[in-house]
Amino acid sequence: MALVLVIGWLFANAGARAAELVMFDQPGCVWCQRFETEVAEGYQRSEEGRRAPLRRVDIRQQDSAGFMLAQHVRITPTFVLVDNQREVGRLTGYPGKDFFWTELATLTGRLSAAPRMD
DSSP: OHHHHHHHHHHHHHHHHOEEEEEEEOTTOHHHHHHIIIIIHHHTTSHHHHHSOEEEEEGGGGGGSSSBOSSOOOSSSEEEEEETTEEEEEEESOOOHHHHHHHHHHHHTTSOSSOOOO
């Protein structure tokens, strides 16, 4: 019985700890397309991508993103790091892959040290 309770607790809390990187974009966004070309393909294989998988949300749909934003998103792309359905931090704009990876490392450093359960 105790084992069942522990397993249930682990599954219940796995989703609560899951972090994600939400990219707000829009059709025709040149900087979004540049991100796709320079970073997106390899993102899921990176350490950051394993800790916070990428999810794209159209900027016009931000009210239904599934978490509370600290402030309204006005520029695309904007990358919002979310953990436990709360905004941890954000990167506004995309001036290139070096900026992205450097700033993302700083953001993901704010995540809990607890490993993901997936």
